[in-house]
Amino acid sequence: MDLEDHLHEYLKVRRSNLLAKLDGLSEHDARRPMTPRGTNLAGIVKHVAGVEVGYFGEVFGRPFPRPLPWFDDDDAEPDADFWLPEDQTVADVVELHHAYAAHSDATIEALPLDAPGIVPWWEPERREVTLGRVLVHVLAETARHAGHADIVRELIDGAAGMGPGDVNLTRRTPQEWAAHRARIEAAARASTRGGER
Structure with missing residues (x-):
């Protein structure tokens, strides 16, 4: 396996990992805002769709075959890619995920890492890129958003990691997790005794 295959x-x-965060959630839970700025799981997945469509489509002259109104319309509202209006479902976003992934995969498989591209939304001095640079950029962005999704999912129903069998998670009962959290909270409060540091 070469570097391109590994990336x-x-x-x-x-x-x-990102898509799995939607597993088992109701329509409401997948799309409800969990932060003051409205971050929600389905919106994160929708946003990453637009990221890949742009970077592996437009940048390399391989446009995605269907429009994404939240990006393509000049009058689309800001952040329209981060949430689902009433007429869009989580199933729509999951289907979009599969479609954009197949489109991106075709671009990655068709081009070598040194294939040139242009990122029109970057500053002029940075616009000329290679597939390798874009692949690293999108991989980092997807991992970042998968991390956001980890936290949002835990806020919704306590699910963490990659599921019940995830070997990277410490095994604790709900009571043990509550005690662990209380211990962390107590340490945080104790750190400020005698005035803010």
Whole structure:
């Protein structure tokens, strides 16, 4: 397996991690805002779709075959890619995820890492890129958003990691987790005794 294959495989895994955060959630829970700025799981997945469509489509002259109104319309409202209006469902976003992933994969498989591209939304001095640079950029962005999704999912229903069998998670009962959290909170409060530091 060469470097391009390794990077591509990491991207596929991060995409899968991100999409898995929607598993088992109701329509409401997948799309409800969980932060003061409205961050929600389905919106994160929708946003990453637009990221890949742009970077692996437009940048390399391989446009995605269907419009994304939240990006393509000049009058689209800001942040329209980060939430779902009433007429869009989580199933629509999951289907979009599969479609953009297939489109991106075709671009990655068709081009070498040194294939040139132009990122029109970057500053002029940075616009000329290669597939390798874009692949690393999108991999980092997808991993970043998968991390956001980890936290949002935990806020919704306590689910963490990659599921109940995730070997990277410490095994604790709900009571033990509550005690652990209380201990961390107590340490945080104790750190400010005697005035703010």
